[in-house]
Amino acid sequence: METKSQMRDEKYAADISSIREAQVRISPFIHKTPVLSSETLNSIAGRKLHFKCECFQKGPFFVSSPLLLISGAFKFRGACNAIFSLNDDQAAKGVVTHSSIHCNTKNAPKCKVENVIRYNGQVIWSEPTMRSREDMATKVLQETGAVFVHPYNDGRIISGQGTISLELLEQAPQIDTIIVPISGLVNNLRRRFDIGGGIGCQVHQPLQFEFLAAEPKGAMNQAAHLKEPKYHMKYHKRVNTRPIVRDFVDDIITVEDKDIIEAMRLCYEILKVAVEPSGAIGLAAVLSDDFRNNLAWKDCNNIGIILSGGNVDLGVLWDSFLK
Amino acid sequence: METKSQMRDEKYAADISSIREAQVRISPFIHKTPVLSSETLNSIAGRKLHFKCECFQKGPFFVSSPLLLISGAFKFRGACNAIFSLNDDQAAKGVVTHSSIHCNTKNAPKCKVENVIRYNGQVIWSEPTMRSREDMATKVLQETGAVFVHPYNDGRIISGQGTISLELLEQAPQIDTIIVPISGLVNNLRRRFDIGGGIGCQVHQPLQFEFLAAEPKGAMNQAAHLKEPKYHMKYHKRVNTRPIVRDFVDDIITVEDKDIIEAMRLCYEILKVAVEPSGAIGLAAVLSDDFRNNLAWKDCNNIGIILSGGNVDLGVLWDSFLK
Secondary structure (H helix, E strand, O other): OOOHHHHOOOOOOOOHHHHHHHHHHHOOOOOOOOEEOOHHHHHHHOOEEEEEEHHHOOOOOOOOOOOOOOOOHHHHHHHHHHHOOOOHHHHHOOEEOOOOOOOOOOOOOHHHHHHHHHOOOOOOOOOOOHHHHHHHHHHHHHHHOOEEOOOOOOHHHHHHHHHHHHHHHHHOOOOOEEEEEOOOOOOOOOOOOOOOOOOOOOOOOOOOOEEEEEEEOOOOOHHHHHOOHHHHHHHOOOOOHHHHHHHHOOEEEEEOHHHHHHHHHHHHHHHOEOOOHHHHHHHHHHHOHHHHOOHHHOOOOEEEEEEOOOOOOOHHHHHHHHO | OOOHHHHOOOOOOOOHHHHHHHHHHHOOOOOOOOEEOOHHHHHHHOOEEEEEEHHHOOOOEOOOOOOOOEOOHHHHHHHHHHHOOOOHHHHHOOEEOOOOOOOOOOOOOHHHHHHHHHOOOOOOOOOOOHHHHHHHHHHHHHHHOOEEOOOOOOHHHHHHHHHHHHHHHHHOOOOOEEEEEOOOOOOOOOOOOOOOOOOOOOOOOOOOOEEEEEEEOOOOOHHHHHOOHHHHHHHOOOOOHHHHHHHHOOEEEEEOHHHHHHHHHHHHHHHOEOOOHHHHHHHHHHHOHHHHOOHHHOOOOEEEEEEOOOOOOOHHHHHHHHO
């Protein structure tokens, strides 16, 4: 079996250079999102928590009508980096991507679609499977000559997302641990955990902090896959984030649905930040018994938590107000 | 009738000096809250909006057990200024205030009470009337020798709250207009508009920007009272914010309940900020026809909106997730 250092000799889809380049490229266009903290939450967690509020990032990213670009809040940096890496000819023809909007399930995030339309983006519906989405994107590409940017499996996207933690470390240099939501593929029955593309991975060399990922138990389990060599053989050449996760993520913490909802509630009621469930996974992980009781993380005193996304449908809430 | 300049000769409970002093006093203890913007909301409003997210301010303020309790995100700066203006003997005996927690109405903000208890503050219930709250506070004061700080009718509170706009103008000096939620007394049937104390008034001399206030139509109407001399005669010596509002607020915009809920929805879904209805009133005002169609405000191009409070009970939302 390869050692960790041997594995790191391979070329990754993103590295510290490409992330720094992305930061220079996108900084005029993005929001430098604030880092919030709460003594109440510090007290509940028994650590100092630094919430990087990437959910305040600009939303859908639209280039040239009528071609679509869908992006949840978490993906703006990546999308921005991908777009501004194009030459003018490419950019003029537009960009196509696909996104996991689960329109046919209960509590689907209608507001995500509304946001796309608000930005004059074009939404083309497909069946809610990855295969169907990819087929539809191919068809649109053939018809229009637009450029396809995969929503997460693209070095430019990964590098753009990587600027989140680069920025976070500039804002809160005392951080010794970063925890990010993970999982591009989600099988959760209720499909609320729409993390989508990009893990916001900061590929530091040398690593100066612990880098943890958190995913819902309901998701197709990356934690299990990491431990399964066959899975690596099959997928790691196809999925660009996979070797990065494998080699740089120190551990993956899985959390129960109910704990994610509880973390989301703390985000709303204490931090006053409206995240979607996937955005609250990092907090859920930090508050989980698995994390608290693991001696490996006892010295994680200053934890950066990336809060991403905000595409949760709050219709039930507004309805209750107007009753 | 007095002219505006004559009226301004009187002494106010807070002025630019007391606000600057408050800023120095409280700055080590408060969060410098971020200013967020959204191109989507700018586009909806037709102006540039700068959201001062005071809802991220520290929450309940707790000094010495078992007394005191001040709560509500909006009031931290004021409370902080009041407490740190006390001498050590006074502070040792604790502080009492009262707050409008409407526990007996539908959708009462339970989380507000929970937050108070979380900080080891003591909640003493009274009947939900101002008179009953004041009587209860008096009783506690007599029993304990604690210091009473009125939740909004106190120069130290007003000065502390005034630091919000002072800070906002430092962060976004291009602002030409500031709009704040107003109304200490709320009669709204559903009692959701718990603005509570302090108007965050920035008493500038000379005024270099338009200073507007917004209140729900359901509230005891300050806009109407301002135009009613009898009301001034009766109240302006009792209510310290009254002469400040009368002399410095350029106009009061009243907004419908349904428009406040819509503004709140935009805050959650686009800004991703979890405000309570009262906190979204400023945005509702800016989007109202009354504001849009008033030629007096046509040159208000850079509007600072203070988003305050977050004590909205989202129980219905969590219930929907866990169904």
